[in-house]
Amino acid sequence: MIKKTTLLLLTVFAMASAKAQTAEEVYNHYLDFNLARVDGTQGNAIQLGENLIPDTAKLPAKARINFYNSMGKLYEDDSQTVRAKQFYEKVAEAVPNYYVAQRALGYIYAKEAESFADKLNETANNPTENKKVMALYTAAAKKALPYLEKAQACDPDDDTLARINILLKNTKDTAGLANLKAKLVELSKNCIDLLDDK
Secondary structure: HHHHHHHHHHHHHHHHHHHOHHHHHHHHHHHHHHHHHOOOOOOHHHHHHHHHHHHHHHHHHHHHHHHHHHHHHHHHHOHHHHHHHHHHHHHHHHHOOHHHHHHHHHHHHHHHHHHHHHHHHHHHOHHHHHHHHHHHHHHHHHHHHHHHHHHHHHHHOOOOOHHHHHHHHHHOOHHHHHHHHHHHHHHHOOOOOOOOOO
C-alpha cells in the first residue's frame, strides 16, 4: 500500500512538474502575445493573453503591468468592458500616475453613468424607481470622476473636461465643481504616459 501511494504521489508530482512553465517560457509567451497584438490579430492576441493569465505571476513586475494594460485595451476594443475594467484597475492600482489607464477606466464608468441617465428620464414619473436609478448613476459617476480627473490633469482634453463637469453637475457636487481647477493642478504632478516593461 505504501509503495502504491508513493508511486501515485511521484506520478502526480511528475505530471505537475511537466505542466508547470518556467519564468522564461512564460516570458516567451508574453513576447508572442505582444507580437500578435502588434500584428493586429486581435482575436489571436486575446486568446494568447487568456492562456497567459494563470502564469502572470512569473512575469517581471513591469512586464506584468504592461500585459494587464494590453489586455485591458484588447478587451475594450472588443467591447468587453467588464473584462477591460478588471485589467485596467490592476494597472491603475499598480501605477496610479499612468493616466492612459485612468482615462480608459474613466470613460468606461462614465458610459455606465450615461446609461443610467437615460433611465432617469424614463422613471421620472416613478419617484421610488427614479431614486434607485439616481443612486446607480451617482455610484458610476463617482467611480468615473477620479479616473477622468487624473487623465484630464495629465493630458487636458475638452471632451474629458466636459464629461467631468457634467458628472459633477448631475451629482450636485458643488464642492467638486468649485475645487476642480485646483484639484487638476495637484493631480498634474508625476504623470506617466508610457509603461516600461523592462
